[in-house]
Amino acid sequence: MANDQHYDLLVVGGGINGAGIARDAAGRGLRVLLCEKDDLAGHTSSASTKLIHGGLRYLEYYEFGLVRKALKEREVLLRAAPHIIWPLRFVMPHVPHLRPAWMIRMGLFLYDHLSRRELLPGSCGVNLDKHALGVPLQDSMHKGFVYSDAWVDDARLVVLNAIDAQERGAKIMTRTKLQSAHREAGLWQATLVKDGQIEIKVSARAIVNAAGPWASELLHQHLHQTARNDVRLVKGSHIVVKKMFDHDHAYIFQNPDKRIIFAIPYEHEFTLIGTTDLEYKGDPGKVKISSDEVSYLCDSANRYFKQSIKPADVLWTYSGVRPLLEQEDASNPSAVTRDYHLELDATHDQAPILSVFGGKITTFRCLAEEAVNLFEQPLKITKTAWTANASLPGGDIPNADFSGFFQRFQSHYPWLPKALAERYAHSYGTRALRMLSDCRALSDLGEQLSPGLYEAEVRYLVESEWARTTDDILWRRSKLGLHATPSSVQVLQEKLTHLLAAAGQVPSAVSMSNAATAAGATSLAAVSATSAVK
Incomplete structure (x- = not known):
């Protein structure tokens, strides 16, 4: 059992809302811990249509406020992560x-x-x-x-928020589940379980429940709290x-x-x-x-x-x-609002908890800003909101001019094949220079472990982006799973096992579900009849 650790804010959930809140709070000087039971963007936040949009169809439901807010955020995000x-x-x-x-x-x-x-x-x-x-x-x-x-690379958007949060002082713990938490002496006393076996005790002045589809379950079963709202x-x-x-x-x-x-x-x-x-x-x-x-x-x-x-x-x-x-x-699922609701329980001088209900990827930044604003009084936050004019990691490109940046990138690395250079520039932006800092030729990237995936990138993802499994790399940090083969997935797994062992990390169980479909058509015969649309 690890020693007690104290934080200002414990954020539960490593999707886009949790990562955005952790980033905003860390940038305002709070000591933040984010825990995610699986991988960052491991569920809803990597399963979107991958659009930053105002939501044209929401106008038919008279959601003018939501559309206006989303359109405003569209401009902010285009500048923050071009x-x-x-x-x-x-x-x-x-x-x-x-x-x-x-x-x-x-x-x-x-x-x-x-x-x-x-x-x-x-x-x-x-x-x-x-x-x-x-x-x-x-x-x-x-x-x-x-x-x-x-367009947005949704899973990478989550990872970039987590990176920024970490670089501003937050601690990011993936494969770490909140087992339970209770209020005691004005604090939350929480028990976390990492990798299914390592128990960690932490305390926090406040909790953010950003568990997405599990938000209600987390409240009722792990925090023993009630809420005025629920998720659908x-x-x-x-x-x-x-x-x-x-x-x-x-x-x-x-x-x-x-x-x-x-x-x-x-x-x-x-x-x-x-x-x-x-x-x-x-x-x-x-x-x-x-x-x-x-x-x-x-x-x-x-x-x-x-x-x-x-x-x-x-x-x-x-x-x-x-x-x-x-x-x-x-009654119609398509008519359910995509706007969000933040529910703060900070009554009777107890340690506060904020639950996030709803939301869409386009409005994550303003959701995070509003969430941290709600803690200004309970946590005595003095620093003002800051993310509206801040770039995300790799997005510090002058005038948000990606084409100009890519031309400079190509001239700096003329030995990179164009398609690979374009993917690196899009995936990592200016951070690609860190990944390639020791590379002077294509051979310096190391072994090609899977089509388009070289050892240098895998090493970077393990060391800098919390990658632990083949799915983390092939389907979330990149979309190279569409080009992978069963044999290349096995080669990647062997390399991952070696890298994680060298870093003193226990390799996570590997899900082959996505990788297995990469070499050919999805087998629809395997789809359960019980899940068919009614």
Whole structure:
């Protein structure tokens, strides 16, 4: 059992909200500990549609405040992390019987003007009969609209927040579960369990419950607290297929059920299609796509694309559970608000606890800022909010000009193949120079352990980004799992075991679920019939 350790703030949950709160709090001088029972972004925060967006469809639910806040944050994040967040134009083919053109024009006008926009172009109409954007689409699609949002590497966004938090003094503990906590003498006394066996006792002046889908369970079963609010679990699933179009725009498709589906360029060679919206009642850690969801996404794409896809064409799938704020008046999962609610219990001079309900990846920074603001009085915080004008690690690129940075990066490392240089620049930004500090030639990167993955990068991820398993590296720190083979995954595992042993760390159990599908199509026969869409 480790010795007692004292912190100002114990943050439970290593998703985007927990990492963002830890970063903000550490930057205001608090002594912060973040614990995550699995890997950073191991669940919901790596299973998004990977967009920083205002939420165009939320306008139909009159969520103007949420959209305005998200649009404002879109500009902030584009400046803070231009290496992992960049502009993306969306094409919406017009289907008259689903939504009239005047309604779409009005919605796009609001979308363009609800918040100040400096970095992205506004919306416009497009003649699909005469434009390259119409080539992949059915001949019945004649007219469309184009607007702007942004792409994000979601899992890396979480890791960058954790890195920044650590560099500002926070302690980040992955594979560490909060077993229990209770109030005693004005403090929280907590028991953590690391790697399933090492018990650690800590005390904290306050706790943040940012456990996402497990927020209610954490409150009731581990903290023995009650809350005025609850989470509503909504499953979202995505499929990845071979590239369906050659340009760099994405598509947003309207479905007969009034839902929308995105088709997004993904990792150069693929198209990402999603997402679904379904009530979920199971274990959030065991969420999987159903065969009905796969068919739904294929059918949605087939209504618009000339090239038809079927379940056998799916190369990879992923699913996540969105922990939305429970609303009694929202029977449709798509209508449940994506806004967040922060519930602070700081009554009777007891050690406070803040629970996070709901939220979306786009608004994580302002959520974190508001969360830490709520502790100003209980924790006597004197430093003001700071993250609105601060870059994330690797994002300190002058004028957020990634193309200019990449040109300089290429000239500094002319021996890097262009595709590899581009991935390093996008993944690590200016931090790539740290990873490559001892490299003067391609051979200095060491052995290529899996397609596109060299030993130098793996070593960096283990030493600097809490990577412990092949899934951490292939599916969260990178998206190279789509190119991996079973044999290369085994080679990577052997290298990881060696590196972790040398660092005195116990290798974590390796999940082969994602890696096993990387070499070919996902086996939908393995999808449980009990999880099918009702």
